[in-house]
Amino acid sequence: MEAKYLIIGSSHAALEALRAIRQVDAEGSMAMLTRDVHLPYSPTILPYVVSGRSPAERVILRDEAFFTASKCTFVGNTTAVGLDATAKTVTLADGGSWRYDKLLIATGAAPAIPPVPGLDGVSYHVLRSLDDAQGLRKAMGTARRAVVLGAGLVGLHAAENLAEAGLAVSVVEMRSHVLPGYFDAKASTRIEAAFTEHGVTLFLGRTVVGIDGGKGQACTVRLDGGEALETDLLLVAAGVKPVVDWLAGSGVAIDRGVLVNDTMRTNQPDVWAAGDVAQARDFHSGEQALIGIIPTAVEQGRLAGMGMAGDSYVKPYAGGLPVNTYRFFGRVALSIGQAAAEGGGEVAEHEGPGYRRVVLADGRLVGYASVDEPFDVGIMGELIRRRVDLSGCKQDFLDRPLETGRRLMSEGWR
Amino acid sequence: MGTAFDTITFKASSCDGCGKCMTACAEAKQGAARISIVPGTKESSFELAMCRQCGDPKCVMVCPAGALAKDDGSGVVQWDASRCIDCLLCTAGCSYGGISLDSHTARVSKCDQCDGDPACVKACPTDALQWVTAGSVFNKYGDKEDMFVPGLSGCQGCNSELIMRHAMRKIGRNSVLATPPGCIPGMGSVGYNGKTGTKVPVFHPLLTNTASMLAGIRRYYDRVGRKDIVVMALAGDGGTSDCGFHAVSGAAERGEKVLYVCVDNEGYMNTGMQRSSTTPFGSWTSTTPVGEHMRGKSQDAKNLPLIMVAHKCAYVATASTGYMEDLYDKLDKAVEASFRGFSYLHIYSPCPTGWRIPSSKVIEACRMSVDSNFVTLWEYTREGGLRFTRSPDRPIPVRDYVKMIGKYRHLDDAQLDHIQSRVDEQVTLLKRMAAAPAAEPAVI
Structure with missing residues (x-):
């Protein structure tokens, strides 16, 4: 089998890459292989399947009609076991193989099993x-x-x-x-x-x-x-580790995950990686780190897809920001950036019915977390990414972060 | 062509922060308002946060539950309450504050444009919020055949090219087109080296005889029994108001059955930006320069469409590409009237090159010209008299319009006051004409 675009994995990074490729190349042959037996779904939905809130048949993110319309061959229950980056071939557990022009490694992560006796x-x-x-x-x-x-x-x-x-x-x-x-x-x-x-x-x-x-x-x-x-x-539930064992001997550079540059390219030609499997730039440290969350998977998948399709508008990855939107017993806890950082920055905490913690460095937002006090996570993330200077409106921001954030958004990047 | 969508627009400069949009939204949706107006940095300025119904919505792509999807029909990013797991990842995906937690329901909420009838727009007393149906217009006309070749050599952002293409798409193949000297033939519509640039019969009359030639063509078609063909001109303001005026006036007086479209870019732009009789007071042109003695044009513009009303044409209207539905509506009426008598459509057309405005600001200039009453949109029929089709409730000062245009950059306060007073005077006259009751028929 062969495909111009071969995507290994079927979750958020893979789906976004598919979308980005089809923006530029409506026809190029494409295949998406996954070890899972199901159509694409998100690991994040699983607790809601456990609770019964989301019936298993309603968590599917893309159906077969979508893949037909997108001209992408979807192959489930197929595990990649090897990569020959020179021959541009991925080998499968069932003995089959796929040749590719451009490959995306989006194999995600698997549960990490701690070495506990017994x-x-x-x-x-x-x-x-x-x-x-x-x-x-x-x-x-x-x-x-x-x-x-x-x-x-x-x-x-x-x-x-x-x-x-x-x-x-x-x-x-x-x-x-x-x-x-x-x-x-x-x-x-x-x-x-x-x-x-x-x-x-x-x-x-x-x-x-x-x-x-x-x-x-x-x-x-x-x-x-x-x-x-x-x-x-x-x-x-002791965390996850990237699924990289199948890449042993392929020449693809691996640390904890697959090492990628700011366009999600690996060290091998025509091989990209994105999502939980990829070890890409961390916004805060600038080092390559694992940030296994959906927003970074989507962003990385988009960049990888653009690169694979030769989209000339691709801009280098700014780096991943940790994001956590968490609901517990109907309540809400949100966090973005270096929200738990101690020392080095200026921390403003506010406790009332809700709690919020704003971390600034050099007059710029670097982290924001709250419990029982919702905020616009995406706007705060953009303030962090854009390194917006808040020194002129710091008190407003600390007193009324929601309103001030929306104003900064509307004046800054609407 | 792809699909376009209708949308809610926000004009910050018109917003007075009254908050009625938020109240109306909260009432309509029985929850938290999905539109948020916040104070801006500048005194009494206001900013907006609401869903932009993005073309590549990040909220959709980060949703782990498949609860968000862009509707192909309406363009709205729809939220499926039954699939949503309340994880709030969408609020992290959106950088615009367009989807957020509604504390009343403990679920996310976002603008759904009230199924095309947004409550916030209806509640806005200053028209800062508007429901813009340009998407529907595009969907309706986008697939119609373009009657000009691609690659006409108009300047970047040329509004006249937009007018030509839109008008001829609407009117269609069953037409004969005259394009007298000016930008319209100059950019290639009459063609080069024996090849035409237009898919309908097109010809290049003199500046002076356009209306006369059209009259002859119509009479010939009438004689051979072809009563279905639109005989029309796309002419400039110079050829219409100055050197071609006698022919236009004569044809109108004789009631010749033609459609005469004047594309008014306020001067002879094609030949080097000389003044015409429709060039407004104060404008810089190459023949009304700005220097020690002259400060731009020292006379007021001729109101040509009003002069055409005095000819008692079958139809007279003014239009602007800032308001396309209005323009299309008038084109329909003008075409219909051209089979009964002289039909005159005057379309205002900012010229990025000659007016010194960025090509990206041309449509904004169109809108502001209407919003300031500098340009008035109305129509006239013998039966119905003069009727405004789109007049601003609270016109913005002419200064606000003028200051975005380079050809007025030198204006002093006295000149600006003069322009404002002439605009006010003209609107007053037109309103009186529009409001006057029909006269009693004379008793014989």
Whole structure:
């Protein structure tokens, strides 16, 4: 098989690349391969599949008619196992192969499994695929107790769903607060209190020293403080790692993810990478980093697609900004940029019914987070990216960030 | 051609911050307002945040639930409440504050343009918000055949080229076109080296005899029984108001059945920007220069369409590319009237080269000329008299219009006051004519 444009992966980066390519090249042959058995969906939807709010058949982002109309061959249940960048060929697990002119690596990430003694001897859940979500939803129906390893977004969403379904839930997190990196201690404390109020037991700053198997799905999780958490259901949500094992020996430069430049090109000719698999410029540090979120996946996918199709309007990547829009028990926590940073900048915190934390450096916004006080995340992100000088309106911005942000937007880039 | 969409526009300079749009939106949607007016940096200036219904909406692409999609029919970015998981990622995707959390419902909300009848626009007392249906106009006419070759050599941003192409798309192949000397033939519509630039029979009369030649053509067609052909001119203001005026006036007086379209760019732009009798007071032209003694044109413009009203033509109207629906509507009426008698359409056409305005500002100049009453849009029929078709409720000062145009850059206060007073005078006269009740028939 062969295609002018070959895209490995089918989530946000891949779909945006498809769109960007078709903007410029309406006809060039294209194929999208994915290891998943389903049509494209977002990993972010999965907690809502677990809770039952989003029926599995309604989470599909693009149907077959879309791929027909886009003249893109969609091939599911197909795992790429090797890349020969010289012969421009991708080999598949079933022995087949695809030749390409331009290749996009958008294989995303897979759950990271921590090296906990005993974990390999028990049955546990992860939450990255639609099948994982349906499996967890099924298991949830018969379990009374659950333990979640990790208090990142996936872990907390799942813990909330499990608690709302009536299970007794414990969450174990190595770091001292939930959602580390996105929120400072004050913001995290508000989120943690909500979980505690809803009966979830949080073990923060704690590590699992071992796991003992039990009957069926049951097991016992032992913590460093001596506690033994008996559970019917174990969910491992300790982060993700890019799916790069299939690129071994291909010559594609890999650190933690696939290293890409500011146009999402890898070190190999005609090979791009985007999304959770790519290690691209971080806006704040300028270093290549993993920022596995949808907005960066979309932006990277667009740049990669433009490059693959030879779109002359492609502009180099400004770098990824961490973004977190998080709902918990109907409440809202938002974060963008270096919102949890300590030291180095000027921090303005405001506590009322809601909490907000604004981080400035050199009179410019570098991070913004809030709990129970919504703000225009996209506008704040643009203020950060554009490095807009706020020194002339700093007090207005700190007092009325929503209004002032909208004004700056309308005057600055409408 | 692709599809275009109708849209809500915001003119910050007209907004007085009354907030009625927000109240109207909140009432119509029974929740938080989806339009946000905030104070600007400058004193009593206001800024807007609302959904722009982007062509490549980022909110759609970052949505993990497939709950947002751009509607191919209306262009609205539609939100599907049943698919939305309330994750708020869309609010991070949008850099314009166009979708945000409604604290009443704890869900996102965004402008849906009220299905083409936006409540905010209806509530706006200053016309800062407008519902612009240019998209529908484009969809209606975009697929019609262009009657000119591509690559006419008009200047960048030429409004006269727009007028030619739009008018002839609308009128169609069943026409004979005269293009007397001026920019319109000059940019290539009559063709070069024996090849025509127009898909209908086109000819190049003298500046002086356009209307006479059209009269002859019409009479011939009438004689051979072809009563379906539009016999028309696309002429400039010089050829109409000055050197061709006797022919125009004569044909109108005789009631010749022709359509005469005057494209008024306020001077002889094709030959080097000399003044004409429609050049406004104060304008710089190459024959009314600005220097020690002269400060631009020292006479007022002739109001040619009003003179044509005095000829009691079958139809007289003024139009501007700033308001295309109005222009199209008048073209229809003008074509129809040209089978009954002399039909005269005067289209104002800012010239980026001769007026010294950026090519990107031509349509804005059209709009501001109307919004300031510098240009008045009206139509006249013998039966209905004179009727305004689009007059501003609160006209902006003429200064605001004039200051965007380079040919007026030198004007002092006295000259600006003069222009304003003449504009006011003219509008008063026209309004009196429009308002006067029909006279009682004479008793014999």
